Structures are given as structure tokens and as C-alpha cells.
Amino acid sequence: MPKAQKNTLISQTLHFIRPFYWLIGFAMLMNVIFSSLSALSIALILPIIRIIFGTTSVEKVAHSQEFLTKIKDDFFHYLSQMIVEPGDILSSLVNLSFLIIIVFVLKNVTKYIAVVTSVKFEEGVIKNIRDTVFQKLTSLSVGFFSRRKQGDLISVVANETTALSHASISAINIILREFTQVLLFAFLLLAISPQLTLIASLSALMSLVILRFASKYLKRYAKRMQSFMSDYTSTMQESFYALRIIKAYNAEEHTNRKFFTDTYNYVKAAIKHKKVITLIPSINEITAITALTFVLFFGGKQVMSNTLSGDELMLFLFALFSIMGPVVIIMTNISQLPRGKVAAEKIFEILNVDDEIKSGEKVVTNLQKKITFENVSFQYEDEEVLQNVSFDIEKGKKIAIVGPSGGGKSTILDLIIRFYDPKSGVITLDNFDITKCDIKSYRKLFGIVSQETMLFNDTIANNIIFGRENVTQEKLEEVVRHANAYDFIQKLPNGFETHIGDRGITLSGGERQRIAIARALLADPEILIFDEATSALDTESEKIVQNAINNVLENKTAIIVAHRLSTILDADKILVLKDGEVAESGTHSELLELNGVYRKLYDIQFNEN
Ligand SMILES: Nc1ncnc2c1ncn2[C@@H]1O[C@H](COP(=O)(O)OP(=O)(O)OP(=O)(O)O)[C@@H](O)[C@H]1O
Ligand SMILES: [Mg+2]
Numbered sequence: 001m002p003k004a005q006k007n008t009l010i011s012q013t014l015h016f017i018r019p020f021y022w023l024i025g026f027a028m029l030m031n032v033i034f035s036s037l038s039a040l041s042i043a044l045i046l047p048i049i050r051i052i053f054g055t056t057s058v059e060k061v062a063h064s065q066e067f068l069t070k071i072k073d074d075f076f077h078y079l080s081q082m083i084v085e086p087g088d089i090l091s092s093l094v095n096l097s098f099l100i101i102i103v104f105v106l107k108n109v110t111k112y113i114a115v116v117t118s119v120k121f122e123e124g125v126i127k128n129i130r131d132t133v134f135q136k137l138t139s140l141s142v143g144f145f146s147r148r149k150q151g152d153l154i155s156v157v158a159n160e161t162t163a164l165s166h167a168s169i170s171a172i173n174i175i176l177r178e179f180t181q182v183l184l185f186a187f188l189l190l191a192i193s194p195q196l197t198l199i200a201s202l203s204a205l206m207s208l209v210i211l212r213f214a215s216k217y218l219k220r221y222a223k224r225m226q227s228f229m230s231d232y233t234s235t236m237q238e239s240f241y242a243l244r245i246i247k248a249y250n251a252e253e254h255t256n257r258k259f260f261t262d263t264y265n266y267v268k269a270a271i272k273h274k275k276v277i278t279l280i281p282s283i284n285e286i287t288a289i290t291a292l293t294f295v296l297f298f299g300g301k302q303v304m305s306n307t308l309s310g311d312e313l314m315l316f317l318f319a320l321f322s323i324m325g326p327v328v329i330i331m332t333n334i335s336q337l338p339r340g341k342v343a344a345e346k347i348f349e350i351l352n353v354d355d356e357i358k359s360g361e362k363v364v365t366n367l368q369k370k371i372t373f374e375n376v377s378f379q380y381e382d383e384e385v386l387q388n389v390s391f392d393i394e395k396g397k398k399i400a401i402v403g404p405s406g407g408g409k410s411t412i413l414d415l416i417i418r419f420y421d422p423k424s425g426v427i428t429l430d431n432f433d434i435t436k437c438d439i440k441s442y443r444k445l446f447g448i449v450s451q452e453t454m455l456f457n458d459t460i461a462n463n464i465i466f467g468r469e470n471v472t473q474e475k476l477e478e479v480v481r482h483a484n485a486y487d488f489i490q491k492l493p494n495g496f497e498t499h500i501g502d503r504g505i506t507l508s509g510g511e512r513q514r515i516a517i518a519r520a521l522l523a524d525p526e527i528l529i530f531d532e533a534t535s536a537l538d539t540e541s542e543k544i545v546q547n548a549i550n551n552v553l554e555n556k557t558a559i560i561v562a563h564r565l566s567t568i569l570d571a572d573k574i575l576v577l578k579d580g581e582v583a584e585s586g587t588h589s590e591l592l593e594l595n596g597v598y599r600k601l602y603d604i605q606f607n608e609n
Contacts, residue, residue, distance in 0.1 A: 009344050012351070016128045017169065020121040027121065028176060030114035035180035037107035039188065042315075042322045044100060046076055047083050049311045051092050072191035114177070122170050130161040133350055141357035142419035146380075151234020156350060159229050160343040167222075168340025171333040178326035178333075185323040192316045193308060196295050200320055203291035207284045207331055217276050219338035224269035226342050232262035273339070280335050281328045288324045295320060357418060360436035367445060367526045367557060368430045370394045371416065376425035378411060385411050386580045388425070391573075393527075398558045400568035402601065403577035409561045410451060412577070413531055416559065417446050447520030451531045451561075453512045460489055461496040464518045471522065483518035484548035485511070513545050517552060527557040542567075565605055574598065 017024070083099060085091040134157055145153075189197040239246060239255050246255050299316060302308035371393040378386040386408045393399050401409045414420050415427060418439060427434050434442060455463050464480065465471045476496065480486045488511055492498040500506050507515070520528060530549060546567055549560075562568045569588045576584040576591065576598045583597045591598035 009341070009348060012348050013164070013168065013344055016125055016132070017121075019128065020124050023117055023121040023124070024173075027114050027117040027173070030110045030117060031177040032180050034107055034110040034114055035177065035184060037103055037110065038181055038322070039184035041100070041103050041107065042185070042318055043076070043079070043188065044096070044103065045318050046311060046315045047080055047096060049314060050080070051084065051089060051096060053311070068187065068191040072188065118170070118173050122165055122173070125169050126161050126165040129164065129347060130157055133157050133161065133347060136351050136353070140353060140355050142414065143356060144353065149230070149234050151232075151237045152230045153350070154237055155226075155230040155233040156346050158233070160226065160346045163226070164340050164343035164347060166340075167336040167338075167343060171336045171340065174333050175330050178329045181326040182323055182330065185319050185326075188319045189316060189323070192312050192319070193299070193302070196299050196302075196316060199294050199298060200291045203284075203287040204327060206287045207280075207327070210283055211280060211331060211334060214276050214280060214335060215338050218273065218335055219342065221269050221273035221276065222339040222342040225266060225273055225339070226346060228262060228266035228269055232259060232266060235259045235262050277332070277335050281332050284328050284331050285324070288327070292317070292320055357421060357439070358435075359439035360433075361438060362432065362436055363438045363441045364429060364432075364445065365441065367395050370430065371434075371527075372428045372431070373412075373415075374426050374428065376415065376422045376427060378408075378415060378420065378423050380420075384580055386415075386422075389577075389580075389582055390425075391575055391582060391585060393557065393559060394572075395526075395557050396555070397572040398553060398560065398568075398570075400560045400562055400571035400574045401577055402562060402565065402568065402574060402598070403583070407577040408580045409577055410531055413448075413450075413529055413559065413561065416529070417443055417448065444523075445526045446529055447523045447525035447527070448529045449513065449516045449520050449531070450529075453516040455500055455507070455512055455515060457499070457501065459494075459497050459499055460492065460515065463500065463515055464522055466519055466522075468522065475522070479518045479521040482521055482548070482551050483514045484544050484551070485514035485518050488514075510542075510545055514548055517545070517548050521552050525556075527559065528552065530558070530560045530562075532561055532563060565602055576601075 083092055083095045085095065137153060137157070186197070189200065235255075235258050239259070246252060295317065299308060299313045303310050303313050373389050373391050376386060376389045377384060389408075389412070391399075401412060403409060411420075415422060418434060421435055429437060429442070429445075456466075461476060464476060477486065480489060489495060489498075542564070549567075560568055560571065565588075568574060571588070573585060574588060574591055575582055576596075578597055584591055584594055586594070592602065
């Protein structure tokens with residue numbers, strides 16, 4: 001990864017951590033106290049040895065001018081003064097015991113506080129990142145979602161945010177905590193014997209080299225883990241979505257197999273990742289123990305030649321043992337970082353998406369005259385879906401769009417509500433380019449009943465109200481009556497408060513559409529848009545829904561996409577769309593006279609009936 005990108009990854013992550021600086025500072029303070037107490041508990045070894053082996057006071061080494069050694073000697077001098085009662089070993093032991101207990105109680109109290117504080121900020125950071133990613137996703141345009149696997153996006157919100165936190169934020173927190181201990185012990189080691197410290201640190205150097213080598217593999221396996229996790233999340237999400245189809249086609253086995261393959265791939269990558277990660281502390285320990293034996297050998301020689309005291313070698317070895325734990329923890333957590341980096345890349349890739357649909361400035365409140373398509377062309381990918389489409393939608397008029405499947409009818413509606421923008425040409429609202437309108441105020445002008453009615457796992461009332469505030473029961477009932485939905489809602493066990501299952505499974509197609517119509521009505525939009533609102537229904541319910549539509553169309557501007565021509569015979573204008581072009585337009589009778597595409601469509605449907 002280029003350096004600049006790396007920096008932005010880090011600075012972007014820091015952005016999410018910023019609100020928690022105080023909490024982090026406090027956790028760090030607790031950690032420093034904890035680490036110091038840990039170091040002190042090891043340092044107590046020296047007085048213990050000296051008391052038990054009878055050296056009751058530490059002789060200050062007169063010839064030593066070395067800075068570190070002096071601090072160390074002063075420290076142990078004061079420590080001994082606190083503990084040792086000259087000539088009274090028993091009292092000294094009592095003092096020592098008290099000190100040990102106090103140190104260990106304090107150590108554990110600070111550790112507890114530090115852990116709790118760390119959890120608060122780690123979970124806070126996860127929430128912060130997760131909420132921001134979700135908010136970004138809901139702000140992105142329809143086009144973004146049609147290009148991406150939903151499961152992949154779900155996986156980023158659900159898994160990658162946690163992975164980022166665990167593998168980097170928590171890891172860095174732990175690394176900093178352990179680093180304090182390493183620093184204190186390193187000081188102690190250096191103060192006792194710089195030569196022996198040098199020998200010992202060779203092992204740390206070796207560990208770093210190994211880590212550097214391993215991180216390449218860790219990153220590779222972390223990427224695979226991320227990708228397979230996204231795969232099985234996708235499979236799961238799609239399977240739940242399509243559960244009815246899966247059952248109807250007896251495709252459970254097939255679906256299960258796909259899921260099992262995904263989870264198998266994930267496990268394979270996870271095991272490889274773990275194999276490398278687990279190797280690191282083991283290798284570390286072996287190199288560290290090797291270093292320790294070297295220290296034992298050379299230190300022992302120094303003791304024999306009287307250049308080092310026996311108790312100091314003892315303390316050195318204790319400190320070396322104690323530094324090994326934190327060093328191993330640090331190395332293990334450093335090896336987690338590649339997984340965090342993979343997660344961060346996924347997260348910021350989404351957060352940095354520059355959406356193609358941008359809001360303009362001008363706030364609009366109503367439609368005064370007309371919406372106009374001027375030479376609008378559009379393509380999703382390479383192939384042109386709409387070519388030079390021009391037409392007007394005048395205020396108060398009903399315009400219908402008909403034509404063969406795949407002709408671009410739904411696409412026109414998507415362009416009107418700015419799910420997409422035209423590739424060329426312009427759409428205007430009262431002669432003002434809609435891309436320059438404030439998108440929220442612009443979309444407020446429309447109420448939409450789309451080809452697929454989306455209902456949420458919530459009550460009927462909430463599905464109709466859908467985020468609006470201050471909706472009275474009277475208003476709710478009014479729109480529901482208008483949408484021909486009152487009777488069936490009343491018959492439901494809890495009326496308006498009936499909970500509908502995920503994706504509206506417990507309602508019939510026609511009922512769902514009438515709920516969707518009520519929803520559109522409640523928004524009280526200037527312009528109503530219907531996309532094939534009756535196509536999925538049998539004749540009986542089509543009639544009911546059609547009546548509902550006719551009810552609500554009074555005094556409204558409307559754009560209706562319809563397969564069944566019978567529903568749009570009285571439209572003010574009918575647009576016949578064929579291969580992305582407006583083939584014909586006019587009223588029903590005008591179009592019949594033309595004897596063209598519309599006539600053909602009409603004849604087919606007429607003969608059908
Ligand atoms: N998100 C998309 N990405 C790529 N191509 C798309 C997308 N949506 C639609 N298309 C293609 O654009 C063309 C027009 O589709 P559109 O949905 O507008 O047709 P339609 O007239 O509404 O058809 P139907 O009557 O079947 O609903 C089709 O060829 C379709 O395959
Ligand atoms: Mg369509």
C-alpha cells in the first residue's frame with residue numbers, strides 16, 4: 001500500500017477515536033499505574049532475597065556514577081528503608097508482607113478499572129464506526145447498491161467494524177499498556193547490567209524479523225477471511241430473502257451446500273491465519289529462553305568473577321522472565337494488525353465512496369407547471385437503455401407509460417426521482433434542472449408505489465406512517481379508507497397494530513399494495529408515481545387496487561406505468577416506450593388511430609380478454 005494511503009487509513013481511524021480521548025487517557029493512566037505496580041512487585045524480590053539471606057541494608061555502590069544505576073540504587077535504598085527494621089528480621093518480614101499485599105491489591109484494582117475503561121472506549125469506537133458506515137450506506141444512491149452484493153455490505157457493517165476494533169484499536173491499546181511494563185523492566189535490566197541486557201535484546205530483534213516476515217502471510221489470510229466471511233453472509237442473506245423459492249423448488253440441499261462451501265473456505269483461511277499467528281509467540285518464547293540461558297551463563301560468570309552480585313543476577317533473571325510476558329503479548333497483538341488493516345480498508349472504501357448522485361442547493365416546495373424530459377439518454381452499463389427521450393408531465397395531468405418489458409419504463413421513473421441521473425440531456429422541474437434542486441425537498445414532491453412493495457417487519461400503522469411525525473389516527477384512517485385498505489385492516493387480529501412478518505409475508509399481494517398506496521397517500525405528495533402497481537394481481541384484487549388508485553388520483557399529478565391498458569384508458573397522455581425510445585405518444589384514441597405499436601398492444605390484450 002502506498003504511504004499516503006496508509007496515513008489516511010490511520011488518520012481516518014483516529015477520527016473515530018477522537019471523541020474518546022479522555023477515556024483513553026484515563027485508561028492509559030490506569031495502565032501505567034498497573035504496569036508500575038507490576039514492575040514494583042518484581043522489584044520486591046531484591047529486598048526479599050536480602051532480608052532472607054541476611055543482607056539487611058543495601059550498600060550504596062560508591063564507585064558507580066552511572067545514571068541509571070544510581071536511580072536504581074536510590075530506589076532500592078528507599079525501598080529497603082521502608083521495609084527493613086535494622087536488626088529485627090521479623091518486623092522487616094511483617095513490613096514486607098504488608099507491602100506485598102498492598103501492591104498486589106492496588107495492582108488488581110487499577111487493572112480492573114483500566115479494563116473496564118478500555119471496554120467502554122473500544123465498544124464506543126465500534127459503535128461510532130458502525131453507525132457512520134450505516135449512515136453513509138443509507139445516504140448512497142440506488143446505483144451504488146445495484147453494483148454491490150448486499151451481503152458484502154452487511155458483512156462490513158456487522159463484522160468488519162468489530163474486526164477493525166479488535167484487531168487494531170484494542171490491539172494498540174494492549175500494546176501501549178504492555179509497552180509501559182516493557183519500558184520499566186527494560187530500565188531495571190539496563191540499570192543492573194547493560195551487557196546482559198544487550199544479549200537479551202538480541203532475541204527481541206530476532207522476534208521482530210520473524211514478525212515482519214509473517215505479516216505478509218497474515219495480511220493475505222486476513223483478506224481471505226474477510227472475503228469468505230462476506231460470501232457466507234451474502235449467501236445467508238439471499239437465502240432468507242428467497243426462502244419461499246428455495247422451498248418451492250426443493251433447493252434446500254443446494255442452498256445448504258453453497259453455505260457450507262463458504263463456511264468451509266472461511267475456516268480454511270482462519271486456520272491458516274491462526275497457524276501463522278500462533279507460531280509467533282512460540283518462536284518468541286524459544287528465542288527468549290535461549291537468550292535467558294545465555295544471560296544465565298554470562299551472568300553466572302560475572303557473579304563468579306565478582307563483577308555482579310548474586311542477588312542482582314537473580315533480580316535480572318526475574319525481570320527478564322517478567323518482561324517476556326508483555327513482549328509476547330505485544331508481538332501477538334502486532335500480528336493482529338494486518339487483520340485490522342484489511343477491515344479498515346473495507347470500511348474506508350465505503351466511507352470514501354463519492355456518490356454520483358449529489359444534492360443541489362435549491363429547495364423546492366411544489367410543482368407549478370411541469371416536469372420535462374429533454375433529450376434524456378441513459379445507460380446502466382454499456383448498453384443504452386433510454387435514447388433521446390423527451391416529454392412533459394404537466395401539473396394535474398395523468399401520464400401513462402406503456403410498452404414491452406425491458407423497454408425502460410421503470411428506468412424513467414428512477415430518473416424522475418433521481419435514483420439515477422441522465423447520462424445526457426436534462427430533466428427539469430418548472431424549467432429548473434432537477435440535479436440543482438435540494439434532493440430531500442425534491443423527493444418530497446413524490447409519492448411512490450413501486451413494482452415491488454416493500455413492507456417492514458413492523459405494525460401496519462408504522463408501515464403506513466413510515467417515519468412521519470404527528471400523524472393523527474383520523475388522518476391514518478382517512479388515507480387507509482382512500483386506499484381501499486380499511487376493511488381488511490379492521491379484520492386483522494390487532495387492526496392497525498398487527499405486526500406483519502418480515503417482508504410482508506403475512507399479507508396478500510393486493511393487501512400489500514394497498515398498504516403501499518396508503519403510505520404514498522399519507523405523504524400527501526404533489527405527484528404520485530405508480531409502477532405496475534396492479535400487475536401482480538388477479539382480476540378481482542386488481543379491480544380493488546385500481547379503484548384505490550382512481551380514488552387517490554383525483555386532483556393529483558400522476559405518472560403511471562401499466563401493463564394492462566384497461567387501467568390507463570383515460571390518461572391525459574400515454575407514452576409508448578419501445579427499445580428505450582418514445583415510439584408514440586397521445587391519448588388512447590389518438591394512439592389507436594395511429595395504428596402502430598400501441599394498437600398492436602391493445603389488440604393483443606383485447607383478444608386475450
Ligand atoms: N440496475 C440495473 N443495472 C443494469 N441494467 C439494468 C438495471 N435495471 C434495469 N436494467 C436494464 O435496463 C433495461 C430497462 O429496464 P426497465 O426496468 O426500465 O424496464 P421496464 O420497461 O420497466 O420493464 P418491465 O416492464 O419488465 O418492468 C432492461 O434491459 C434491464 O435489463
Ligand atoms: Mg419495470
